[in-house]
Amino acid sequence: xxxxxxxxxxxxxxxxxxxxxxxxxxxxxxxxxxxxxxxxxxxxxxxxxxxxxxxxxxxxxxxxxxxxxxxxxxxxxxxxxxxxxxxxxxxxxxxxxxxxxxxxxxxxxxxxxxxxxxxxxxxxxxxxxxxxxxxxxxxxxxxxxxxxxxxxxxxxxxxxxxxxxxxxxxxxxxxxxxxxxxxxxxxxxxxxxxxxxxxxxxxxxxxxxxxxxxxxxxxxxxxxxxxxxxxxxxxxxxxxxxxxxxxxxxxxxxxxxxxxxxxxxxxxxxxxxxxxxxxxxxxxxxxxxxxxxxxxxxxxxxxxxxxxxxxxxxxxxxxxxxxxxx
Numbered sequence: 319x320x321x322x323x324x325x326x327x328x329x330x331x332x333x334x335x336x337x338x339x340x341x342x343x344x345x346x347x348x349x350x351x352x353x354x355x356x357x358x359x360x361x362x363x364x365x366x367x368x369x370x371x372x373x374x375x376x377x378x379x380x381x382x383x384x385x386x387x388x389x390x391x392x393x394x395x396x397x398x399x400x401x402x403x404x405x406x407x408x409x410x411x412x413x414x415x416x417x418x419x420x421x422x423x424x425x426x427x428x429x430x431x432x433x434x435x436x437x438x439x440x441x442x443x444x445x446x447x448x449x450x451x452x453x454x455x456x457x458x459x460x461x462x463x464x465x466x467x468x469x470x471x472x473x474x475x476x477x478x479x480x481x482x483x484x485x486x487x488x489x490x491x492x493x494x495x496x497x498x499x500x501x502x503x504x505x506x507x508x509x510x511x512x513x514x515x516x517x518x519x520x521x522x523x524x525x526x527x528x529x530x531x532x533x534x535x536x537x538x539x540x541x542x543x544x545x546x547x548x549x550x551x552x553x554x555x556x557x558x559x560x561x562x563x564x565x566x567x568x569x570x571x572x573x574x575x576x577x578x579x580x581x582x583x584x585x586x587x588x589x590x591x592x593x594x595x596x597x598x599x600x601x602x603x604x605x606x607x608x609x610x611x612x613x614x615x616x617x618x619x620x621x622x623x624x625x626x627x628x629x630x631x632x633x634x635x636x637x638x639x640x641x642x643x644x
Contacts, residue, residue: 319598324590328619330359330642331626333586334462334634335523335550335577337365338379346379350386352583356590359627359641362388362634364423364462368414376418385638390462391419393450399435404449411453420636422454424463429504430493439499442507443514455517460633462548464523466504467493469530484606501527512542519633521546521575529555532566539573546633549589549625550577554602557592557612564615571621575629593617593625 338345341363353361363379366372366389379387391414393407411422429442440446442465454461466472470481472493479485485492493501505527512520522545528535529552538545549556556563567574578586585603595614602608617625627642 321600322591322595322597322614324587324594326355327357327586327590327626328594329623329626330357331576332360332362332630332634332637333358333578334362334521334575334630335548335579336361336363336581337579338363338375338581339365339367340371341375341378343378343382346382346387349581350383353386356583356586358586360386360388360630360637362390362421362630364390364392366391366414366419366423368392368394368410372414372419373417380418385641388420388634388637389418390421390423391415392423392425395432395440398432398440398446404446407447407450408453411450411459412457415457415459419459420634421460421462422450424461424465426464426467428463429465429507430467430498442504443511448515451511451515451518455515458635460519460521462521462523463508465508466501466527467491468524468527469501472498472501480609481606483609487606509538509542512545516544519544519546521548521633523548523577524550524579525552525555532559532562536566536570539570546573546575546629548575548577550579551607553589553592554604554608554610554612556615557602558608558610560596560613560615564617567615567617567621567625571617571624572629574625575633576626588612593622 349361363375366375368391372391376389379389391411397403397406432440434440468481470479471491473479475482475485475492525547526535588603591597592612592614594616596616597614599611599613602612631637631639631642
């Protein structure tokens, strides 16, 4: 079959989903060199931390390259059992914003592993977090949130589980019912969280873990106008249903953002190839995600611009829009 191995994105893009813990100046310099080769204009570091850690990360990344990086803050939970947690969390976030944070990232322990001192699971829609999300609404901060895991991680780990290899390599990723709430319980809590904070723009990581059911995700978009998703680490889901993926991205072009997750500069090229070409039956870059080959689902340029940068510009404050085409 004809091959079009795209080495550089057609338009400058924003990666809304990347992780760089306590980056050194040398790491940041290398990042910029690599970003330039693939047309990655702005990289969002979701692992900014909070307090002094956040301040240092902002200084290292944005102090050196103010227009190339965005840093999100992260909540801490060490004082969750002390009365007044929600307001303290909101105050910490406000301080982090003063120190340069441009959004809030909530990691996967939220809703699954986080527990109160009495052993009770902290639900994703627990009212204890209301003050924090109200602060996000007040400051107009996007919240990129990871709730649950791929539904296969909650299923029996047997020959019928298509993520068998990943669970073999990383058995700690399994979510057995003896230790974790069901997938659907977490989805219900997440959806309730989004609904009760309609002034907060939530970006659900990894296609909200509905990449294998785009019809379901579309219905959520129709119900929750403040919900968005990124495509980080779920390209294999879109690539095995190219017609549906194309139609979904065209229909919901205002709700989907480019993201990669694990940073590896050469792996972005699979995203370019899938989004920009109609190439057929090519291998995915990470076998544990997909035993199958994928297909390009080429989207129109206007859709591509929205996925690559326009939707992120709409949601994330402080990014220089002049660096991108109209």
